[in-house]
Structures are given as structure tokens and as C-alpha cells.
Amino acid sequence: xxxxxALVSDKGVLLNAAADDRNAPFTIRGLTVSYGxxxxxxxxxxxxxxxxxxxxxxxxxxxxxxxLKAAMGIVPVVSGQVSFFGKPLKEARxxxxxxxxxASVDWDFPATVxxxxxxxxxxxxxxxxxxxxxxxxxxxxxxxxxxxxxxxxRQIGQLSGGQQQRVFLARALTQRADVFLLDExxxxxxAATETAIISVLKILQLEGKxxxxxxxxxxTVSTYFDHLFLLNRKAVAYGSVTKVFTKDNLVTAYGGxxxxxxxxxxxx
Amino acid sequence: MxxxxxxxxxxxxxxxxxxxxxxxGAAAGMAGTFLYLRKNALIxxxxxxxxxPGLGIAFLIAVAFGWDGRQLAILLGxxxxxxxxxxxxxxxxTRETRLTQDTAIGCILSVSFAFGxxxxxxxxxxxxxxxxxxxxxxxxxxxxxxYSDALLIxxxxxxxxxVLVVFLRPIKLVTFDASYSETLGISVRRVxxxxxxxxxxxxxxxxxxxxxxxxVALLIIPAVSAxxxxxxxxxxxxTSTAFGALxxxxxxxxxxxxxxxxxxxxxxxxxxxxxxxxxxxAPKRGVLAVALKHYQFQKTVHLTQGxxxxxxxxxxxxxxxxxxxxxxxxxxxxxxxxxVGKSLAAKTLLNEKRWSYWxxxxxxxxxFDGQVVFSLMDIETKLTQDQILLIDQGLxxxxxxxx
Numbered sequence: 304x305x306x307x308x309a310l311v312s313d314k315g316v317l318l319n320a321a322a323d324d325r326n327a328p329f330t331i332r333g334l335t336v337s338y339g340x341x342x343x344x345x346x347x348x349x350x351x352x353x354x355x356x357x358x359x360x361x362x363x364x365x366x367x368x369x370x371l372k373a374a375m376g377i378v379p380v381v382s383g384q385v386s387f388f389g390k391p392l393k394e395a396r397x398x399x400x401x402x403x404x405x406a407s408v409d410w411d412f413p414a415t416v417x418x419x420x421x422x423x424x425x426x427x428x429x430x431x432x433x434x435x436x437x438x439x440x441x442x443x444x445x446x447x448x449x450x451x452x453x454x455x456x457r458q459i460g461q462l463s464g465g466q467q468q469r470v471f472l473a474r475a476l477t478q479r480a481d482v483f484l485l486d487e488x489x490x491x492x493x494a495a496t497e498t499a500i501i502s503v504l505k506i507l508q509l510e511g512k513x514x515x516x517x518x519x520x521x522x523t524v525s526t527y528f529d530h531l532f533l534l535n536r537k538a539v540a541y542g543s544v545t546k547v548f549t550k551d552n553l554v555t556a557y558g559g560x561x562x563x564x565x566x567x568x569x570x571x
Numbered sequence: 572m573x574x575x576x577x578x579x580x581x582x583x584x585x586x587x588x589x590x591x592x593x594x595x596g597a598a599a600g601m602a603g604t605f606l607y608l609r610k611n612a613l614i615x616x617x618x619x620x621x622x623x624p625g626l627g628i629a630f631l632i633a634v635a636f637g638w639d640g641r642q643l644a645i646l647l648g649x650x651x652x653x654x655x656x657x658x659x660x661x662x663x664x665t666r667e668t669r670l671t672q673d674t675a676i677g678c679i680l681s682v683s684f685a686f687g688x689x690x691x692x693x694x695x696x697x698x699x700x701x702x703x704x705x706x707x708x709x710x711x712x713x714x715x716x717x718y719s720d721a722l723l724i725x726x727x728x729x730x731x732x733x734v735l736v737v738f739l740r741p742i743k744l745v746t747f748d749a750s751y752s753e754t755l756g757i758s759v760r761r762v763x764x765x766x767x768x769x770x771x772x773x774x775x776x777x778x779x780x781x782x783x784x785x786x787v788a789l790l791i792i793p794a795v796s797a798x799x800x801x802x803x804x805x806x807x808x809x810t811s812t813a814f815g816a817l818x819x820x821x822x823x824x825x826x827x828x829x830x831x832x833x834x835x836x837x838x839x840x841x842x843x844x845x846x847x848x849x850x851x852x853a854p855k856r857g858v859l860a861v862a863l864k865h866y867q868f869q870k871t872v873h874l875t876q877g878x879x880x881x882x883x884x885x886x887x888x889x890x891x892x893x894x895x896x897x898x899x900x901x902x903x904x905x906x907x908x909x910x911v912g913k914s915l916a917a918k919t920l921l922n923e924k925r926w927s928y929w930x931x932x933x934x935x936x937x938x939f940d941g942q943v944v945f946s947l948m949d950i951e952t953k954l955t956q957d958q959i960l961l962i963d964q965g966l967x968x969x970x971x972x973x974x
Binding site: 372375376377393396399400401403407408409412413414415418419422425426428430431458460474 | 610737741743744746747748750751753755757798802803804807
């Protein structure tokens with residue numbers, strides 16, 4: 304199941320080109336998604352090696368979120384295949400966890416933090432199985448990992464933006480998956496939350512999990528991720544951060560939207 | 572008389588009606604909760620109006636075959652089919668065209684209704700149509716409710732309850748976070764299908780008692796009223812069921828003892844009564860509670876800032892602050908600070924200093940994250956004795972340095 308581990312050996316190398324990725328944790332082949340006639344992402348090829356922490360970066364409307372949503376079967380694809388450990392999503396659901404954008408739900412929904420995190424266990428709870436002590440312990444453990452253990456009984460509408468984001472991450476953690484796809488986990492959160500989230504992601508990486516996050520802050524790319532996927536509807540560049548995070552690539556991806564001042568600010 | 576009706580001792584027929592209305596209300600309250608939480612309440616309006624053509628066509632077909640067109644099973648069957656068709660078109664329009672759902676609902680609702688009214692007019696002129704009494708489905712009529720009708724409603728309510736209990740988890744998940752539930756392999760379309768089928772069943776069976784124009788109210792109002800009372804989905808579900816059942820029970824009892832008052836509208840007005848009570852008096856979300864909380868918050872802000880100004884010997888220009896300080900006896904009418912005022916002002920200043928020191932130095936990353944303005948809280952109720960001791964030592968050391 305985890306034979307993709309062989310690919311970890313040299314993270315610096317572009318792994319999507321020739322490597323045998325049939326069993327890689329997460330593979331996209333020729334993916335095109337469109338809303339109407341205009342492709343949101345076009346002909347994407349992508350392979351995530353096991354144990355990597357990958358940032359997906361690109362300007363607004365580049366199709367970053369769409370890519371993840373298509374991979375998770377939330378939006379229909381026009382063409383292409385997505386596989387997890389060589390299997391379609393249907394057969395690998397238990398190994399994949401998705402963290403949607405915080406703003407995608409109504410936080411006035413009547414539920415507590417505990418209720419939301421428990422949702423990550425619904426697949427194994429099924430329809431009617433009672434929530435056992437072990438299940439409750441899993442919820443508590445996930446909450447502790449994101450530093451929200453004292454908030455279990457809090458109404459979700461009373462959380463700050465950063466706390467809401469951490470609840471979403473905790474919900475994904477309870478799934479005990481091997482691949483994590485996160486849509487803008489750092490968007491609109493406080494500094495403490497950002498630190499908490501990135502350290503959770505780095506721990507996941509150390510445990511051999513594969514983590515892919517949509518990101519938009521250029522200044523933190525090199526400290527947060529080891530791989531970078533630059534996207535602007537089409538793939539611009541993909542590989543280790545050191546190789547891909549260059550001025551030329553960024554200018555190609557962002558076009559005129561990126562000022563010289565911004566590039567200077569991040570030391571490129 | 573009303574007591575007789577409420578205690579179900581007003582005769583066989585009235586008892587049947589009351590029981591039927593109660594169960595219908597319960598079923599509507601249950602199905603409506605998730606319709607409301609899914610922000611899809613208006614779809615029930617499309618469903619109810621789309622029953623109308625089916626009702627007319629079913630009657631015409633039955634008459635054409637020489638059957639009695641008034642048989643409830645035939646009429647409801649036809650209504651259910653055409654409501655399902657209407658529902659399908661609303662979803663199809665929303666999915667396949669650029670129309671938004673509210674527009675699609677508006678189209679289907681009005682076209683169905685127009686079509687239904689034309690059919691009804693045709694039926695009226697038929698020899699068999701005069702006594703058909705189809706118009707009673709518009710506003711409901713409980714006269715002549717049969718044992719079989721009540722039984723049908725009973726079975727429906729039980730099925731609704733069972734389906735909701737069995738599928739509570741997926742339904743909750745889809746109503747809260749549809750795209751996440753899709754990633755867990757829980758199909759949003761399937762769960763929506765369950766919710767809408769329940770709604771359709773409640774609508775069609777409710778036509779007889781409440782009428783198709785008002786059944787929407789029984790689906791929406793109990794759920795909205797229940798939302799005022801709790802922050803937990805399960806409790807809202809139970810409360811909404813209770814509100815729906817009580818509305819049906821009280822409403823039908825009132826209409827039973829006052830000849831001529833229509834059952835459906837009375838039931839809906841009862842539901843509105845529960846809404847009004849919830850809207851005004853619910854402990855946290857009710858308007859009175861919210862207004863009171865806002866007033867108290869405003870008072871705290873004015874008093875805290877006023878006392879702080881007193882402690883720092885600054886002038887207070889805000890008339891409202893002066894008025895409040897005076898009312899609480901902290902300053903006299905001529906503006907002189909009272910003894911109570913002095914001690915409280917000193918306390919407020921200390922509170923402020925402690926908080927700002929704590930924020931600058933000791934505060935752990937996200938304690939009280941984004942929730943509050945610290946100055947407005949009494950630090951002694953929020954932090955432990957040890958923490959405060961630490962703060963005071965820090966403040967003393969800082970003072971020492973300055974000297």
C-alpha cells in the first residue's frame with residue numbers, strides 16, 4: 304500500500320517526469336476542469352511523492368482550489384485521471400483527507416467544536432453506531448494536536464477565524480489519512496494559528512504522510528514547503544522549492560500581477 | 572368546549588382530525604428542520620404549487636375511467652407525481668442553465684399554479700366536477716376526514732421520524748459542509764433526495780388538512796422558531812417537531828369548536844404564535860435578550876471608560892457617560908467624584924494596567940483569541956491568582972526601573 308516510499312529518497316529531483324508513479328500517494332494525469340467553456344485548469348500532470356509537503360501557488364483565479372476540488376471529486380472533471388496510491392478516489396477514500404476553505408460553510412450552523420470534529424469519524428461510525436470512548440478519545444487527540452482541546456463544547460459560531468480553521472484541520476486529522484489536501488489553510492488566520500497549523504503539517508510530513516496545501520503568501524513558501532507547484536491554469540513549474548521558487552518562474556506564473564517590489568521583498 | 576377538543580372528547584371525527592393534524596405537524600417540523608438548515612426552505616413552495624396540475628389531471632383521468640375522482644389515494648398519487656416532476660425541473664434548471672435556484676423556483680411555482688388553475692376551471696364545468704371539491708385542497712378541509720386518512724398520516728410521520736433518525740449523520744454533514752461530505756463518499760445528491768422526498772411526502776399529505784398554499788408555513792415556521800432556542804442540531808430537531816405537533820394539535824382543536832374557522836389557517840397561526848414567543852423571548856437569540864445584552868455591553872463600555880477617565884483625571888465630554896456615572900453614584904451632579912467612584916476608578920485603572928502588562932508579556936498565543944476587549948473584563952475573574960501575582964510583580968519591577 305505504501306510502496307511509494309521509494310520515491311522519498313531524493314526530494315530534490317523532479318519526480319513527476321519519468322519516475323514510476325503508479326503507486327505514488329497522489330497522482331494527477333492530464334486533468335482538465337472547466338466552468339462552462341473556459342478551462343479553470345488545463346491538462347495538469349502532477350505526482351506527489353510520499354512524505355512531501357507541497358505548496359500549490361499561483362495568482363487569483365489560477366485554479367488552485369479547483370484543482371483540489373476536482374481531485375476530491377467535488378467538481379466534475381472534463382478529462383484526466385486522479386489516483387491515490389494507484390487507486391481511484393472511490394477505493395482510497397479512507398486514505399485521503401480534505402480540508403475545505405473556511406469560508407465555504409455557514410459557521411452559524413448549530414453545532415459545537417466536538418460535533419464538527421466528530422464528522423471526520425462518520426465514515427467509520429456509519430449510520431447508527433454509537434460513539435464509543437475510543438472515538439471520543441480520537442476527537443480529543445485531534446483537538447489537542449491543533450491546540451483546541453479547551454474548546455470542545457464551544458459553539459462553532461463563537462470561534463475566531465483562526466480557531467475555525469484549526470477545527471477544520473482537527474476534523475481532517477481524525478480521519479487518520481495518509482494524504483492531506485488543504486485549501487487555503489492559512490487564509491485570514493492569526494499568526495498563532497498559522498504557526499500551529501504549519502507545525503501540525505510538518506509533523507504529518509515526518510510521519511511519512513503527504514501534505515498538499517493551496518498557499519498564497521510568497522514570503523513563507525521556502526520555510527513552509529519542500530515542494531512547490533506553480534499553477535496558472537496550466538502547470539508553470541513543479542519540483543523542489545529551491546529549484547522552482549525562482550524569479551523567472553514566479554513572473555511566468557503571476558505575469559504582471561507581481562511587482563518588482565514584491566520580488567525584492569522575498570529576496571529573489 | 573376547547574377543553575373538550577384538546578382532550579379529544581369531541582367525538583370520533585374531531586378526534587381523528589386533531590390526531591392527524593398533530594402528527595402532520597410533527598412530520599413537517601422534522602422535515603422542515605433540515606430544509607431550513609440546508610437553506611433550501613423555498614423549495615417547499617415549488618413542491619406544494621407543483622402538486623396542483625397533478626391533482627387536476629389525476630381527477631380527470633379517474634373520471635375518464637369511470638372511477639370516483641374524489642378518492643384520496645388517486646388524487647394524492649397524482650399530486651405526488653407532478654410535485655416530483657416540478658422538483659426535478661427546478662433542479663434541472665439550476666444545474667444545467669445559468670438560472671439561480673430562486674429564479675427556477677419562481678418559474679416552476681407560478682407555471683404549475685397557472686396550469687393547475689386552468690385545469691380546475693375545466694373541471695368545474697364538467698358534470699362530475701361540480702361536486703369534486705378540489706378547491707378544498709388549496710386551503711385544506713378537515714370535514715369528512717376518514718380513518719384511513721388519519722392512518723396514512725400516522726404512517727407517514729413514523730416513516731419520516733425513522734428516516735431522519737437513520738440518516739441523521741449524513742443529513743447533518745451535508746447540511747453543514749456539502750463539499751466535505753462528498754469527499755467522505757457521502758453523496759450530496761442522495762442526501763438532498765432524502766430530504767426532498769420527505770418534504771414532498773409531508774406536502775402531499777398535508778394538502779388535505781392544511782392545504783397546499785399553507786403547508787409551506789408548517790414546514791418552515793416550526794424549524795425557524797426552534798432555531799431561536801438552541802445551538803444544537805438534535806435539540807432544534809426535537810423542538811421543531813414539538814412546535815409543529817403542538818400547532819397542529821391546538822390549531823385543529825380550536826377550529827373544531829368554532830364552526831366555520833378553517834383548520835389550515837388556524838394551525839399556521841398557532842405556529843406563528845410559537846414563532847412570536849421564540850422570536851421575542853428565547854433566552855439567547857431572542858430579540859429581547861439580544862437588546863438587553865447590547866444595552867448591558869454599552870453600559871459596561873461607558874462606565875469603564877468613564878471610570879478610567881476619572882482615575883486619570885481627564886475630562887468626560889460624552890453626556891451619556893456622565894449620566895451613567897451619576898446614576899450609579901460615582902460622581903455627583905456637580906461633577907465631583909464620590910468616594911465609591913474614587914475607589915472603583917482606582918480599581919478600573921489597576922485592571923487596565925494589569926491587562927496591558929499581561930498582553931505585552933505573559934499572554935499565551937491565543938488565549939481569549941479574537942473574542943474580547945480585555946479592558947471590559949474583570950481580570951480577577953478571568954486569570955488565576957498566581958497569574959495576577961506574576962503580573963503585579965512585573966508591574967512593580969517596571970515601576971522600580973522607572974524610578
